[in-house]
Amino acid sequence: MSDLPKSVHLYEQGPREGFQFEKGPIATARKIELVDALTETGLKQIQVCSFVPAKNVPGMADADEVAKGFNKKPGVRYEALSLNEKGLERALLTGRFDITGSISLTASEAFLQRNQKRSFKQNYEAQQGMIDLYQRHQVNVDRGSIMAAFGCNFEGDISIERVLSTVQQILDLAQENNLTIKTLSLADTMAWATPLSLQRVVGAVRDKYPEQRLALHLHDTRGMAIALAYAGLQMGVSIYDACVAGLGGCPFAAHQGAAGNVCTEDLVFMCDEMGIETGVDLELLMRAARLAEDIVGHPLPGSLMKGGSLSALRHKLRAQ
Amino acid sequence: MSDLPKSVHLYEQGPREGFQFEKGPIATARKIELVDALTETGLKQIQVCSFVPAKNVPGMADADEVAKGFNKKPGVRYEALSLNEKGLERALLTGRFDITGSISLTASEAFLQRNQKRSFKQNYEAQQGMIDLYQRHQVNVDRGSIMAAFGCNFEGDISIERVLSTVQQILDLAQENNLTIKTLSLADTMAWATPLSLQRVVGAVRDKYPEQRLALHLHDTRGMAIALAYAGLQMGVSIYDACVAGLGGCPFAAHQGAAGNVCTEDLVFMCDEMGIETGVDLELLMRAARLAEDIVGHPLPGSLMKGGSLSALRHKLRAQ
Numbered sequence: 001m002s003d004l005p006k007s008v009h010l011y012e013q014g015p016r017e018g019f020q021f022e023k024g025p026i027a028t029a030r031k032i033e034l035v036d037a038l039t040e041t042g043l044k045q046i047q048v049c050s051f052v053p054a055k056n057v058p059g060m061a062d063a064d065e066v067a068k069g070f071n072k073k074p075g076v077r078y079e080a081l082s083l084n085e086k087g088l089e090r091a092l093l094t095g096r097f098d099i100t101g102s103i104s105l106t107a108s109e110a111f112l113q114r115n116q117k118r119s120f121k122q123n124y125e126a127q128q129g130m131i132d133l134y135q136r137h138q139v140n141v142d143r144g145s146i147m148a149a150f151g152c153n154f155e156g157d158i159s160i161e162r163v164l165s166t167v168q169q170i171l172d173l174a175q176e177n178n179l180t181i182k183t184l185s186l187a188d189t190m191a192w193a194t195p196l197s198l199q200r201v202v203g204a205v206r207d208k209y210p211e212q213r214l215a216l217h218l219h220d221t222r223g224m225a226i227a228l229a230y231a232g233l234q235m236g237v238s239i240y241d242a243c244v245a246g247l248g249g250c251p252f253a254a255h256q257g258a259a260g261n262v263c264t265e266d267l268v269f270m271c272d273e274m275g276i277e278t279g280v281d282l283e284l285l286m287r288a289a290r291l292a293e294d295i296v297g298h299p300l301p302g303s304l305m306k307g308g309s310l311s312a313l314r315h316k317l318r319a320q
Numbered sequence: 321m322s323d324l325p326k327s328v329h330l331y332e333q334g335p336r337e338g339f340q341f342e343k344g345p346i347a348t349a350r351k352i353e354l355v356d357a358l359t360e361t362g363l364k365q366i367q368v369c370s371f372v373p374a375k376n377v378p379g380m381a382d383a384d385e386v387a388k389g390f391n392k393k394p395g396v397r398y399e400a401l402s403l404n405e406k407g408l409e410r411a412l413l414t415g416r417f418d419i420t421g422s423i424s425l426t427a428s429e430a431f432l433q434r435n436q437k438r439s440f441k442q443n444y445e446a447q448q449g450m451i452d453l454y455q456r457h458q459v460n461v462d463r464g465s466i467m468a469a470f471g472c473n474f475e476g477d478i479s480i481e482r483v484l485s486t487v488q489q490i491l492d493l494a495q496e497n498n499l500t501i502k503t504l505s506l507a508d509t510m511a512w513a514t515p516l517s518l519q520r521v522v523g524a525v526r527d528k529y530p531e532q533r534l535a536l537h538l539h540d541t542r543g544m545a546i547a548l549a550y551a552g553l554q555m556g557v558s559i560y561d562a563c564v565a566g567l568g569g570c571p572f573a574a575h576q577g578a579a580g581n582v583c584t585e586d587l588v589f590m591c592d593e594m595g596i597e598t599g600v601d602l603e604l605l606m607r608a609a610r611l612a613e614d615i616v617g618h619p620l621p622g623s624l625m626k627g628g629s630l631s632a633l634r635h636k637l638r639a640q
Contacts, residue, residue: 004516151630156637192630195550196324196594222630223586223623227547230515259627266543274516303543307579310471310512310542317476 005238007277010264011215012038013047014292015066016081017260018247019059020050022296028062030295032069037288038244039073042280043264048097050081051090067094085133092137101134101141103127103173103181107166108152111189124169131177141177144170145185145217149201151192158192160204167205183213183239188228191221191259195231202235215239218262220246220301225262226270233276242267245289246301263302265289269309282309325558327597330584331535332358333367334612335386336401337580338567339379340370342616348382350615352389357608358564359393362600363584368417370401371410387414405453412457421454421461423447423493423501427486428472431509444489451497461497464490465505465537469521471512478512480524487525503533503559508548511541511579515551522555535559538582540566540621545582546590553596562587565609566621583622585609589629602629 015035019026035048048070054061063080072078077098080091091097105123112118118126134141146166151157167184174181186201193201202214216232216239218225229240241261248260265285268278282304289305335355339346351369358366368390374381383400392398397418400411411417425447432438438446454461466486471477487504494501504525508518522534536552536559538545549560561581568580585605588598602624609625 153633154637156634191627194590194593220623221627222589223546223583223627224590226543227550227590230547230550259623263543269542270514270544270547273514303540303579307511307541307543313473314476317474 003236004233004274005236005276007238007279008233008271009045009239010043010267010278010280011045011047011079011239011241012043012244012264013241013261014038014244014247014264016047016050016060017243018245018292018296020057021248021260022059024297026059026295028065028069031062031066034244034288034292034295035066035070037284037291039071039076040281041284041288042278043285044075044279045077045079047079047081050083051087052081052083064090064094067091067096070096072096088133088137088139092139099139100143101131101139102143102145102185103131103141103170103179104145104147105166105170106147106189107158107162108148108155110155111148111152114154124173127173128177131173131179135177141174141179142182143185143215144174144181144183145187146170147187148189148192149186150188150197151190153190160201163201164204164208167209171209181212183215184209185215185217185239185241187217188219189217191219191224193218193228194224195227198228198231199235202232202237206235213239215241217241219259220262221259225259226266229262229267230270233271233274240267244285244302245292245305247292247296260301263289263304265302265304269304273310282311323556324553324594324596325556327558327599328553328591329365329559330363330587330598330600331365331367331399331559331561332363332564332584333561333581334358334564334567334584336367336370336380337563338565338612338616340377341568341580342379344617346379346615348385348389351382351386354564354608354612354615355386355390357604357611359391359396360601361604361608362598363605364395364599365397365399367399367401371407372401372403384410384414387411387416390416392416408453408457408459412459419459420463421451421459422463422465422505423451423461423490423499424465424467425486425490426467426509427478427482428468428475430475431468431472434474444493447493448497451493451499455497461494461499462502463505463535464494464501464503465507466490467507468509468512469506470508470517471510473510480521483521484524484528487529491529501532503535504529505535505537505559505561507537508539509537511539511544513538513548514544515547518548518551519555522552522557526555533559535561537561539579540582541579545579546586549582549587550590553591553594560587564605564622565612565625567612567616580621583609583624585622585624589624593630602631 049063080097082088242264243260244264246263369383402408562584563580564584566580566583
């Protein structure tokens, strides 16, 4: 328990994860409304949208309009996702984003072959291409991401050795390009992690690369996300991707298998109650979560917006 | 991490929690169908129904018929809930149950006053009445329950000292009546626990009463249940109340504040994957969870029945 961090940094990805996933069209103004509501909560990093081909992701066809419309607040980092040169150029052209470049390798070759028709070697070369692209556009690259770090639907369990060698490849790529990686993000892309396996993998990476800050990207497909976040906190991990209201996921069986990241307000609640600073106003964040439900028009998985916070109850009791 | 138990005992309470909570009527045959499906999973203790006044809990008006109808399997303990002499007599009269008597005290006097119009002293006396009742009916009493052990909506935070003094009162009551308490159940009745506070309370009780087995009753109102269960496992706690499919809860805001216990199949999945024996067949349990959803006619909170198990994926990969 002693390794709990004093504070955490939350990287809010709800607008991108959620609106990318929703089947029906959502008005641009409402997407902007959610980003603005999130800005007011105290979150310091928000992924607003993605610049990807509209034919693949119709829900992001209005990314340029969303980018133009939201209110920027000083001290908040606004990110946009892109996967190739065209996307990155579109994002940069808006002049609205603080893009963080990332070297992203996948710990499962079967997943790479299935999803991107690439071998490990081809993916390594593709990442070199992305680095060239970032450098041409003066985008800072200080983050490495390990996808499928805990298991893969097409390969099965992933060994710790594989995770470590993937990290090493990222650091080698960085060094060859005179880049310094400061943060390593371990992504449970297909929701294979348990709290125990997470602690083992995090422990091994932390032991071998003690100078790196670690981040976690946790999917809730099997209901483990909040337990995984606690396991991460116990290991001192202080950076988490999260989605307000659990956006990206859905409690309906009709959307089988879909699940967002760990729910931001549930995670903020857990941190608040354990004395870990988040910098986020939980009541405002719960309001943003309810707004997200209103915008998508169906229940979202987050619990706290239904159950209510304890600070509100304590406040009421003190006033009695 | 080192205190993880080798195996856990799960006390399934879905049929009672779920059907008590549902608004619409559910056919008796379907309730029986779920109990029978649960019996086949390998669960060793199932709370089938409650014998309470039909005017208070209309969903349990058919408890006698449910009791008559389900198939008993040797080695499985079938429980029924009752709160007074009439209920206990009805339950015993069916001849179908293995009732465990429990001394139950509440750590919050404000909660007692609000819900049962009793002071601590009156509740203590009422529990003496329950013990007399159990003894008249030859019901074994070897369990103590501490309600509101982690906090209370009407009193706020509950101190560890209060929990310990409540435990001591239970043990004193037992001793005065020549009873031996073997298991202490800590109930997070109003979902105030965090993994950290749970570990502190469990640690304090375990340190002071090392001879007692500890059990946890965890509500998911604020989305913490699975993280709390992991925190409990880390402290060596090996007995958990749980509800298949998360019965008793509902992801709809319309049922605001309602939430079941930790979801049985999500917990079994976590244990399985961490090498902790449950004795439960996860695939059969997931089938029972989907049956529960079919019976209540709306989505239930459990994640694994939507996300799928990993053992099924591993099996498919091996067969390729």
